[in-house]
Amino acid sequence: MRGDRGEHMKLKPNRHWIVMGPLAFIGAILLVATVVLAYTAFFTWLETSSGSPILTVWEVRGELPENASVIHLTEKDFEQHPALDSIIRGDKRDPGAWYSGDTPYGVRDKRTIGSAPVTYVERGVLIESFGPDVETRNQPYLEYDGAYYYFLTMIP
Amino acid sequence: MEEDKDPESRSWLKTAGIVIACGLVGIVAVVLGFMLADTLIIYAHESSGERPMLYVMERADPGESTIVPLTGEDFEQHPALDAVIRGEERNPSAWEWGNRDQRVVGGTNVSYAESKALHDIYGPGGEHGLYPLLEYEGAYYVVLTTWP
Numbered sequence: 431m432r433g434d435r436g437e438h439m440k441l442k443p444n445r446h447w448i449v450m451g452p453l454a455f456i457g458a459i460l461l462v463a464t465v466v467l468a469y470t471a472f473f474t475w476l477e478t479s480s481g482s483p484i485l486t487v488w489e490v491r492g493e494l495p496e497n498a499s500v501i502h503l504t505e506k507d508f509e510q511h512p513a514l515d516s517i518i519r520g521d522k523r524d525p526g527a528w529y530s531g532d533t534p535y536g537v538r539d540k541r542t543i544g545s546a547p548v549t550y551v552e553r554g555v556l557i558e559s560f561g562p563d564v565e566t567r568n569q570p571y572l573e574y575d576g577a578y579y580y581f582l583t584m585i586p
Numbered sequence: 587m588e589e590d591k592d593p594e595s596r597s598w599l600k601t602a603g604i605v606i607a608c609g610l611v612g613i614v615a616v617v618l619g620f621m622l623a624d625t626l627i628i629y630a631h632e633s634s635g636e637r638p639m640l641y642v643m644e645r646a647d648p649g650e651s652t653i654v655p656l657t658g659e660d661f662e663q664h665p666a667l668d669a670v671i672r673g674e675e676r677n678p679s680a681w682e683w684g685n686r687d688q689r690v691v692g693g694t695n696v697s698y699a700e701s702k703a704l705h706d707i708y709g710p711g712g713e714h715g716l717y718p719l720l721e722y723e724g725a726y727y728v729v730l731t732t733w734p
Contacts, residue, residue: 451611455611455614455615458612458615458616458619459615459618459619459622460619460622461619462615462616462618462619462620462622462623463619463620463622463623463626464623465619466619466620466623466624467623467626467627470623470627501680504677506675506677507677510639510641510675510677510692510693510694511693512639549732549733549734551639551641551730551731551732552639552732554684554730555641555643555690555693555730557683557684558643558679558683558684558685558688558689558690559679559683559684559689559690560679560683561683561684562683562684563682563683563684563686564684564685564686565686568682570683
């Protein structure tokens with residue numbers, strides 16, 4: 431009898447553990463996951479609310495200077511720079527009216543083609559690929575389908 | 587005397603055992619929690635329809651950065667890196683645009699999971715957050731990933 435009662439007494443806390451143990455385990459997993467998700471969401475929100483760089487493309491017309499540097503855009507270029515693709519020939523293309531204004535090549539006839547938000551990495555990669563030569567300030571013309579473009583990126 | 591000591595030390599051992607077991611289970615729960623959160627974040631991004639990009643830049647001068655040699659194993663484990671550095675996605679720009687000491691070698695679309703993996707392995711590290719330079723056949727590369 432005594433032994434029986436002893437075992438009975440022991441079983442009670444054991445059963446308690448069998449139920450509470452896994453519940454606490456799952457609770458801890460969910461708590462950590464929730465904290466991590468909230469932390470990530472908060473920082474993503476902070477990053478996006480401060481804004482991303484904006485890429486704007488202009489088209490220029492008229493005679494090109496003799497020593498002009500021209501980069502002929504290829505399919506591969508568009509594939510590797512989706513933002514440029516969407517502005518020059520995609521859904522972000524929205525050409526404005528022609529006007530005479532300042533360009534990196536002096537005062538020329540130009541029109542805006544479109545803008546798109548880009549990440550800082552994309553901005554850096556675009557400048558390294560087609561941007562102005564930092565040393566000489568020489569900016570290449572980007573040629574596609576007979577039209578000449580240049581771009582600028584604006585940081586918020 | 588012995589009868590008294592024995593149950594005492596046994597109960598002490600039992601308590602220590604329970605504490606250690608709870609601690610271990612707690613650590614496992616925390617690790618699983620991090621893994622669950624990571625999986626959910628990547629799943630949410632993958633279903634957003636956007637695709638991250640992998641870009642590789644080449645540096646003319648290694649400077650003071652840490653240099654890590656790229657091996658066949660790196661290319662095997664990351665086919666996207668292979669395609670950009672020595673495959674069909676190689677599309678180098680001219681050195682003169684942007685900074686003259688670096689150029690873009692190429693880029694390709696990757697999944698969010700791949701973008702994260704590449705960033706974790708080849709992304710900035712150390713106290714100054716410097717990108718390690720990857721050396722392959724005498725050229726120095728930097729791996730950049732986007733997270734749209």
